[in-house]
Every structure is written in C-alpha cells, then in structure tokens.
Amino acid sequence: MMSQMSNRHQIWTNLMIRTIDVLLFDDVNLLDVSGPVQAFGAAVIDARSQYTMRYVSPNGQPVRAACGLRIVADGQLSTRSNSDDLLIPGGKGVDAILKHASVQEVIQDRAAREGHGRLISVCSGALILAAAGVLDGRPATTHWSRSAETRQYENVLWDLDLISTSEERIFTSAGVTTGIDLALAIIRADCGPKVALAAARELVVQLRRTGGQSQYAIHLAGQFTRDDTLTRLIEQVVSQPQLDWSLNALSQAAGMNPRTLSRHFQRDLQESPAQFVERIRVDHARGLLFENLPFKQVAADSGFGDLQRMRRAFQRRFGVHVSEYLSSFG
Structure with missing residues (x-):
C-alpha cells in the first residue's frame, strides 16, 4: 500500500502544468470566472502552480463583466490555441455569444481533438456548449433559471437539479459557486486529494460537494x-x-x-x-x-x-x- 501511495505521489508531482483558456465576453458573470480560476490557481505542488490561465475574448478586445468591471483579454479565442482546456463561464452575455459562429467553431474543433483537453462550462455557459452541438446525447446541467432555454436543445440530457456533470472530456456545472466545486473535483483528479484539500482550505470552502447533490439546496x-x-x-x-x-x-x-x-x-x-x-x-x-x-x-x-x-x-x-x-x- 505504501508503495502504491508513493507511486501516486510521484505521478502527481511529475504532472505537466495544464493551460486553460478562459472565455471572456461582455456581461459575463464575474464569479463564474473568478471562482474556478482562483481554485485552479490555488493548486500548488512543490511551490509550483499546476495550472496556467489565459484569458481570451471572441475578438481579443477587453470586455465588461455584468458587475461593470472591465477585463483585459490576453488574446483572441482561436482554433490555433494549443492550451489544454477551455473554460466557458455564464452570465447575461451568453445570449449574444450563442450567435457567434466563430465561438461555436472553436468549441467544435476542441471537442474533435484527440487527447485529454477538456471543455468546462460554468452556469449558463453550458448553453454555449449545447449550441455548438457537443452536449448532444450527454448529461449536462446549468443554472436553474435557464430551464426554458434548455428546451431548445432536446438532444441534451439535461438535469438542472445537479451541481455538476462530467462525461469523458466535457464538464458542466450548475452555476456561480458550483464552478468552484467542479474546479476542485478536476484538481483532485489531476493532482490528488492532498492538493485539492489545500486549495479548498485556501478558499475556505468544502472540498467535496458532490455533483449529484441538488443545486436547489x-x-x-x-x-x-x-x-x-x-x-x-x-x-x-x-x-x-x-x-x-x-x-x-x-x-x-x-x-x-x-x-x-x-x-x-x-x-x-x-x-x-x-x-x-x-x-x-x-x-x-x-x-x-x-x-x-x-x-x-x-x-x-x-x-x-x-x-x-x-x-x-x-x-x-x-x-x-x-x-x-x-x-x-x-
């Protein structure tokens, strides 16, 4: 058993740093962005952060969050990005993003790639994944207030009473603070329970609020x-x-x-x-x-x-x- 645990520790400490593109857009919910990325930023092994964030917008220009905060993007959302994962937050601005053909193209390209790259949605960001067709036949959740919009995507196995879902490389979460829960679950899978617990303690949140629990609380x-x-x-x-x-x-x-x-x-x-x-x-x-x-x-x-x-x-x-x-x- 000790040998097995030692091997696991060796695997986790030798992990390559993952890069995450974080999609920004006007009227994005700031907590959908800041919650998960703060969790990922708190995942540290041997004083080295295990995730690097890159903030992108559809045109590479600054955006203004729903709370009024202006955020400067690092670059433009593109199929040419070599980041590992793409995180898609929610917010009022989702409705406009649903009409962006270029955003759907990037999502479809990432879903078709081989490897271990993830598509991660928070809150109503799941609607963007659904519009791109990558949730068809898969379980998914989103914020309960978006129930009417989910009916437009009949091929998705919606369960709006879940905190989060995951299947293969596609993850969805119910919204707002549940994005932190999903990020901690991903950190646990990538880096091990010790690192995830340390990140949870840093954020002063519960480590494992499981995906099956009700978002309605x-x-x-x-x-x-x-x-x-x-x-x-x-x-x-x-x-x-x-x-x-x-x-x-x-x-x-x-x-x-x-x-x-x-x-x-x-x-x-x-x-x-x-x-x-x-x-x-x-x-x-x-x-x-x-x-x-x-x-x-x-x-x-x-x-x-x-x-x-x-x-x-x-x-x-x-x-x-x-x-x-x-x-x-x-």
Whole structure:
C-alpha cells in the first residue's frame, strides 16, 4: 500500500502544468470566472502552480463583466490555441455569444481533438456548449433559471437539479459557486486529494460537494420558515437523514403534535413531513451514489433502511430506477 501511495505521489508531482483558456465576453458573470480560476490557481505542488490561465475574448478586445468591471483579454479565442482546456463561464452575455459562429467553431474543433483537453462550462455557459452541438446525447446541467432555454436543445440530457456533470472530456456545472466545486473535483483528479484539500482550505470552502447533490439546496428553505422550531428540526433531518424520521419521531423532536407539525410543513414548505424527509434522503443518496458506494450502503446511510425503499423513492422522484439514474448522470 505504501508503495502504491508513493507511486501516486510521484505521478502527481511529475504532472505537466495544464493551460486553460478562459472565455471572456461582455456581461459575463464575474464569479463564474473568478471562482474556478482562483481554485485552479490555488493548486500548488512543490511551490509550483499546476495550472496556467489565459484569458481570451471572441475578438481579443477587453470586455465588461455584468458587475461593470472591465477585463483585459490576453488574446483572441482561436482554433490555433494549443492550451489544454477551455473554460466557458455564464452570465447575461451568453445570449449574444450563442450567435457567434466563430465561438461555436472553436468549441467544435476542441471537442474533435484527440487527447485529454477538456471543455468546462460554468452556469449558463453550458448553453454555449449545447449550441455548438457537443452536449448532444450527454448529461449536462446549468443554472436553474435557464430551464426554458434548455428546451431548445432536446438532444441534451439535461438535469438542472445537479451541481455538476462530467462525461469523458466535457464538464458542466450548475452555476456561480458550483464552478468552484467542479474546479476542485478536476484538481483532485489531476493532482490528488492532498492538493485539492489545500486549495479548498485556501478558499475556505468544502472540498467535496458532490455533483449529484441538488443545486436547489432545498434544505435551505428551513432558514426561511416562520418559526425557529421548524428550522431546527429541518437542520436535524438534513444533518442526520439516517435516523428515524417518522411523523411521530419528527413531532417529538419538534415538541408539536403530528397534526400541527404537518400544518407547519405545508405552510412553509408546501409538502408533508414525509415528503420532505424523502426528498432530503434522495438528495443525500444522490451525493453518495457519485462516490461509487454500494447501493445497500447508500440506502442505509441515507435513512431508507433497505434498497427497495430507496428504489421506490427514486422512481417517485425521477421516474427511473437507481441504476438507470446513475448510468445517465453518474
């Protein structure tokens, strides 16, 4: 085992530095750019950065981000670039970029190249990949507010409830801070968990918020309920979904009778306590599935108790069995 770990360390420390072209355009979401590139910039081995960023715009000219900040590009987006990866952020300016034939040409050229070069989208940047046709037949996600636009690309396997997706060399993330999650996952794959953890600590973020978790963060609804008792109860369910959360157990934890508790859930969350618990458990299970854990362990750790109950819950939520869900989005 020590020999194997030593070999892995040797592989990671001998990595070639990867270069990433970062697409800039007017009205780009600045956090879609700064979040991932800051994560990549924090990936260091033996005092050497493992990624080099080059900022490009469609015409090589400066751009103005949606927040008003003016950004100077290093050069023009081009098929002649020899960088390893292309990162495509989102923002209001995506709508104009969708009409850029030259941008689509570059994306198609990169997708057709041999090797290990990646196409990485953040937020609505996935729509740019979809317009270029490189997401056809692939799982993908984007910001939930772009749901209507995704219907224009029927050949893409959209799941807007995911934080991120990856298949072969094409990666998408839900948007804004999830771009950091995706960058950390890529750093982990490229450089190993130690480097990824150091980068996460530098940014003061969680290392592994898995791609299977919900971008809607439904449990955050608990922060906006009308009473603190329900908020505390929701936080308990979210943090310990494996416990017994029957209606009686929930009522006892909240200090309410079952009828009153059910009325509070309907008032604040528009669902019954049982529906809420199942939703939390399904979301937890999705995250664990992306860790490649055995199905039975996922079912137990998520609070379903047995695999059959988890299968039925996935069928209710997504209309597919667990294995089908994982094959489409795993």
